[in-house]
Amino acid sequence: MSFSVSYTRSRNSGRPFLLSFSLGGRVHMSVPWVYIGDLPSKIDSQVTLRGWLYNMRSSGKIHFLQLRDGTGTVQGVMVKSEVSEDLFAVAKGLRLEASVEVTGLVRRDERAPSGVELSVSGLKILQNPESEYPIGKKDHGIDFLLDNRHLWLRSSRQYAIMKIRDRVIWAAREFLHSDGYLLVDSPIISGAAGEGASGLFEIDYFDSKAYLAQTGQLYAEAAAAAYGKVYCFGPTFRAEKSKTRRHLTEFWMLEPEVAFYDHKDNMDLQERLIVHLVSQVLEHCGEELHTLERDVSKLENIKSPFPHLQYSEAIDMLSRLGSSTLYGSDLGNEDETILTKQFDRPVFIENYPKSVKAFYMKEHPDNPDLVLCDDLLAPEGYGEIIGGSQREDDYDRLLARIREEGLPEEPYDWYLDLRRYGTFVHSGFGMGIERVVAWVSGLQHIREAIPWPRTIYRLKP
């Protein structure tokens, strides 16, 4: 038996072609490497697939090889009477997740879920695992799956989530870019705290201390003064010892900041963005939502206009619904869950008390105890996905707020400069990507919404 293969490069595409392929005496000439996702256009052609064996069944004289290559999955059917004895025996010895090259005829088949199958005539084992694949076909516990995140990502469920995450990010950037926003990223290493000293990761920075960014907002404000409509997008870090289904220590945040937008313009932008993201996921990720068994009708509700509640109205509503949260304190997770269950689409909670919000938010013109801000809560109990505000643009008031909060002034001198040189009404917000992905995908826990979740007790893999 011989296993040999040779390649050349197509002049047009640069994609390698298999010039010849031989196994067990059979030789296939010029069998092109194709992706599984392209098979529907290759019916009745001989092709070679490269990928992994994610499952295998056998009925004695027929092997069913389930293959995955990142563009889709397909079943390869190897019939004993159609291949050599040796090849059939070799295939029987394959373990799950073996990497393989499989050659065969693409065929329509009513019995296949995708409608397409491969009649296998050739097989090259790139590597057959020497031990059994850790992730089996039956259920696993979350601890085991997180320990094996590097392998768990191969599952159809995780693939679906990653595709939705990709779509959410792609759609958000496309939405902003096409509306004239400039991407101006912010630093991850900073010499000063963003929103307050707690929850910061401290790192050694040569002979001094530095911190991992909790937000890029202050930098985005500077960029907005330079370029008008801007956003930043990157990882942010919170050293809080949170252990909940909606917290990570490292997560990705999209932060638009817009010159001459007030509080209302800001909420309008948030609403348009969320409607766009959901509609894009519905349009492009139907298969993935099906894999995740997501109730799509819940997403089809996500249309303008979103309801708005003043903070004080939210407190009243919560009181009627049995919450003991009193006016003056922030809403708890339980409160958010109760509120969001009253609506079939995201709900804005506006104008919180100044005391529970950050120093940079602009004071409400009609009530100095409130600030012009909003939290956007996703439905079905998912809760806060966006926090935004109009920023304080008055030099004296901003400085007073920094002092009231007991913050050091020196680190904010450059931030105050933005109010010295051409100050301007401006607003912005931060959207947590993983929270949006978790909501749209219908996940029980945010950790599945990021490839490599970082939580308090997990740094590996």
Next chain:
RNA sequence: UCCUCGGUAGCUCAAUCGGCAGAGCGGGUGGCUGUUAACCACUAGGUUCGAGGUUCGAGUCCUCGCCGAGGAGCCA
């Protein structure tokens, strides 16, 4: 940091009142020409998280420790 729950075969979990350590999946062997987490038969596989203690007898009860999960607070 606090509250709650958990740790038994490679994995997911059972084990009645404290009384022989079990099943499914996975592994191995064999069977099956259309399987869809395939199925059927046989088979191997255990320091019950660790250290003490109570008891004739501990996976089970007690004490301490380790590890993890869910939630609270905080936040996106």
